[in-house]
Amino acid sequence: MTEDRQLVSRALKGDRKAFEMIVRKYEQPLTSYLGRMTGEREAALDFAQEVFLKAYCSLASYRPAFKFSTWLFKIASNHLIDHWRKKKLPTVSIDQPVNDEDGGLMPQVPDPAPSVVRKFELAEIRAKIERALESVPAALRELFVLRHVNEFSYEEIAEIKSLPVGTVKNRVFQAKELLRKRMEGS
Amino acid sequence: MTACPRPESLYLYLEGELGPYDARKLEEHVECCAACRDALAERRLLHEAFTSLPPFEVPEDFARSVMDSLPEPEVRKAAWRAPLAAAAAALAVGLAGFYLFSGLSVFEVLLAVNRFFGTLVAQATPLAARTLKLGSVLLKVAGDLVALGFAGLGTFSRILGPQGIALVIGLGALLTLLAVFGARRFLHQGEQS
Numbered sequence: 382m383t384e385d386r387q388l389v390s391r392a393l394k395g396d397r398k399a400f401e402m403i404v405r406k407y408e409q410p411l412t413s414y415l416g417r418m419t420g421e422r423e424a425a426l427d428f429a430q431e432v433f434l435k436a437y438c439s440l441a442s443y444r445p446a447f448k449f450s451t452w453l454f455k456i457a458s459n460h461l462i463d464h465w466r467k468k469k470l471p472t473v474s475i476d477q478p479v480n481d482e483d484g485g486l487m488p489q490v491p492d493p494a495p496s497v498v499r500k501f502e503l504a505e506i507r508a509k510i511e512r513a514l515e516s517v518p519a520a521l522r523e524l525f526v527l528r529h530v531n532e533f534s535y536e537e538i539a540e541i542k543s544l545p546v547g548t549v550k551n552r553v554f555q556a557k558e559l560l561r562k563r564m565e566g567s
Numbered sequence: 568m569t570a571c572p573r574p575e576s577l578y579l580y581l582e583g584e585l586g587p588y589d590a591r592k593l594e595e596h597v598e599c600c601a602a603c604r605d606a607l608a609e610r611r612l613l614h615e616a617f618t619s620l621p622p623f624e625v626p627e628d629f630a631r632s633v634m635d636s637l638p639e640p641e642v643r644k645a646a647w648r649a650p651l652a653a654a655a656a657a658l659a660v661g662l663a664g665f666y667l668f669s670g671l672s673v674f675e676v677l678l679a680v681n682r683f684f685g686t687l688v689a690q691a692t693p694l695a696a697r698t699l700k701l702g703s704v705l706l707k708v709a710g711d712l713v714a715l716g717f718a719g720l721g722t723f724s725r726i727l728g729p730q731g732i733a734l735v736i737g738l739g740a741l742l743t744l745l746a747v748f749g750a751r752r753f754l755h756q757g758e759q760s
Contacts, residue, residue, distance in 0.1 A: 503616055
């Protein structure tokens, strides 16, 4: 965190090498996030480049009181929202619960049915998750990716998305249960 | 046996996000509930997969291409540099011009410049001394005037006595109040009209 602040401070003084170090540090987490949101590697790389450009141009507005990673991912998240708005892609309201085809997503007690996922090896499960993830609504998928791929805390995600922590926890849970149900159906 | 936990609690437990009391309660329940034990085992496997999804590969030259796309930074230069550089350039041009048009050697040009600055300093020094002397005389006169004012005030207060001083202060305060409030009323009337 301190290292990021120092790099930002140096970049603001015109040290391009410092910004390159920031790019090298965040290129993979950012592309992993954008890749899972767009579903295409090439698009993810283009988006990542645009996000870094935006971050560079607004570096002076970064407040060291906050983590640099949450600031950068906030830019990335807003960039995606702008892109979807321009493309007029359907978005899911944050306030509405998301249901799958079977109806209710949140059973009050754990499902006692025999496990399906145990049939698969971990690698197979991962491949299935990646495929199922594409069908999860973007609003849920984004929070899931930030939590489990980028390993942000719930509080950090709440900061990135300007949402209450409870809402973030609930939506990450919804994404996971939706994934589980989609995997059962596959 | 306690009620079965919500599935959300199972995930939070696996993430270490459940408080110690709730975590203990869940563990106790799972020990005696086969359905929840199976549900937890299934979510554990899923959780393991969620947290080990592979990162996207990034090309080697990605950072380089990002850096190439960035605009040049606008570094603010020190404010004193430009005037200093302009003065140095003007001096250099002046010296070069003098050297070219006068037909003198470089040594003679430098000697002439040195002589010029020497004359300038020699003429400016007595002028600065005279200005300083005049300033000190003016300061002395101002000091004498202030001392005279204080002496006059002392004599005046002795003549008036304590009652007289109180009367003068009272009158002064009254006049000040009248001046302030009178001016305000005047301004207020002006706004209304």
